Amino acid sequence: MSQTQIVIASVLKPLKDPRLYYRFAISMRETNKYLINIIGFSIKKETDEKNIRFHSIFSKNRNDFSRAVLGLRLIKILIQVKPKLVIITTFELLPAALLGKLFFRYNLVYDIRENYVLNLEQNKTLRGLNKSLSKLLVRFIECCSNPFIEHYFFAEKVYQKEFPRIKNYTVLQNKYFGQIQDVKPVKLNEKRKLRFLISGTLTEVYGIIEGIKWFQTILRHFPQASLTILGHITMIDYGEKLRRICLDQKSIHLQISENPLPYSDILKGYQETDIVLLPYHQIPSISPKIPSKLYESIALGKPCLFQKNTLWHSICSEYPAGIGIDFTDTNHAQEKLEGFLDTEFFVKKPGEEILWKSDETLFLPIIEQLAYRD
Missing domain, CATH: 3.40.50.2000 (Glycogen Phosphorylase B;)
Known part of the structure; x- marks a missing residue:
């Protein structure tokens, strides 16, 4: 049985990002149903693994001008892969993902890890006109994309309040992906070399x-x-x-x-x-x-x-x-x-x-539903 192609795409997140690789991709790989293509940041070539392929889309400083053409790079990979399901993790790749959806008819998931508009308002990275224009751009892209997105993943429960117009979502928090260690009671009062x-x-x-x-x-x-x-x-x-x-x-x-x-x-x-x-x-x-x-x-x-x-x-x-x-x-x-x-x-x-394991039972059925739905 051939495996269904799935794409997980980001810009600044590393190819082995905890959420994209350790939570999403590893969980899907264990089903042996999918061939997962992770697209993201990398300054060196990652070795492909069983059922997982790595594609570096960006490797320079976050302010490098080449970031403006990342949408074209994403489309090039989509042409090669021809996925049935695409998971986008940043607003800046949504326009390219929507264009690809028009040609390849895949289902689209938007993984909201950040409230970008609120971050721009609070995080002091931009000021004045640049901040206002950036917030306007994010709102425009996310609002225009909404009708074409089959499902949303929320990384935080609070996004249910911050994005009240979105109804087709599942909350998948950033819980620890591995197994709990042999955790024992600990008291540090006798330790001075902290x-x-x-x-x-x-x-x-x-x-x-x-x-x-x-x-x-x-x-x-x-x-x-x-x-x-x-x-x-x-x-x-x-x-x-x-x-x-x-x-x-x-x-x-x-x-x-x-x-x-x-x-x-x-x-x-x-x-x-x-x-x-x-x-x-x-x-x-x-x-x-x-x-x-x-x-x-x-x-x-x-x-x-x-x-x-x-x-x-x-x-x-x-x-x-x-x-x-x-x-x-x-x-x-x-x-x-x-x-x-x-x-x-x-x-x-x-x-x-x-543990992520407690949310994995929510994640995998949605992936299966969307990956095989025409």
């Missing part, structure tokens, strides 16, 4: 600088502590700012890149840390969402300190897996950390509720 970790995308609103300043305060009382910052920067100027702040800071290990890091590097960072820091700014584009790093921390048995957030607290308190603090309140940093160290974490072992 290892902290900030990982993933590094932007201003993710509170990286607040996390650094909080750690510098902690160093006065825990001089053997260390902080690793591991991830990729979306703004070159912000990366330079981080380098200046961390200059001559022997206790801070800065491992940043202008390109997305392999997910295996992030997982290795977890293995080598004691405490995960999540100092996100509590703004409307962030606070109602659940960071994938929260699920990862719980599944890997790593206690976390997060910026106070009632939703995140409700998730962590069950085990418990972490504590909310105010990273900007450096006057009470030592007191809060001492309380954290006196807490026993993971008294209750996490279950499938924090």
Whole structure:
């Protein structure tokens, strides 16, 4: 029996992105029904795997002018593959996907990982006229595409409120894709050489600088502590700012890149840390969402300190897996950390509720329905 061709397409997400590869593609591959083509960012050629083919569509700086022709590159791949189902993960590929749909008659899924309009409003990456025009463009593309999209995936529950006009959706959160580790109760009160970790995308609103300043305060009382910052920067100027702040800071290990890091590097960072820091700014584009790093921390048995957030607290308190603090309140940093160290974490072992496996049962039937529907 021949396998049905499926395309998963992004621009800035790496070919082995946690959501696209580890969650979506691996789940589909295990059925042995599909040949999955992942299209995305890569600066090196990825080796094809069983039932999975990799196609690099972009390999340069995010502001490179060649980004303007990525739609044509996508169409070229669609001509070669002739898929039955296409999953698009960014608004900028929707026009090309709609054009391809006209010729190849495939079903189209839009995986909404971000509320782009809200992000543009809150995340301080653009200002003035550029911000207004960008928001208008995103709204125009997403609204015009809506009638031609068979189904939506929402990466966050809050998108049900933020996109009220969309009815044909399934919520698929960014839960941990693997198996739960042998998580045992842990208490760090006797450990003085504490290892902290900030990982993933590094932007201003993710509170990286607040996390650094909080750690510098902690160093006065825990001089053997260390902080690793591991991830990729979306703004070159912000990366330079981080380098200046961390200059001559022997206790801070800065491992940043202008390109997305392999997910295996992030997982290795977890293995080598004691405490995960999540100092996100509590703004409307962030606070109602659940960071994938929260699920990862719980599944890997790593206690976390997060910026106070009632939703995140409700998730962590069950085990418990972490504590909310105010990273900007450096006057009470030592007191809060001492309380954290006196807490026993993971008294209750996490279950499938924090694993992608719990959502996979929703995902696969939709894929099968759309992949074989004319």
